Amino acid sequence: MALGYKTRKRLAILILLVGMPLYVVAAVTLVGLFDRPPLWLEFLIYVALGIVWILPLRTIFRGVAQADPDEKKAEGQDPSA
Incomplete structure (x- = not known):
């Protein structure tokens, strides 16, 4: 089942406002559990976790x-125009 445009937009906002800060805290906590690695390795870990x-x-x-693709369909316009 494909998600609609508005649902995806709302989920994206929720993920960015709630999920992303939680992920950052979890990533920093995870890296903090180990002894401090060299700066270049720590940088690579954070880049990998960021991807x-x-x-x-x-x-x-x-x-x-x-733009909302469903909006054009509702107005009766050709989506390619």
Whole structure:
């Protein structure tokens, strides 16, 4: 079942406002459990964690910044125009 545009937009906002801060706290806590690695390794860990969070959520964020495609269909206009 595909999510509608408005549902994806609301989920994206919820993820950014609630999920992202929780993920940041979890990532910092996880890295803090180990002895301080070298600066370059710590940087690579944070870069990897910064990329990993979006992989399962990319379908929700894809196309959210675009105009609502359902709005054009409701008005009876050609979506390609």
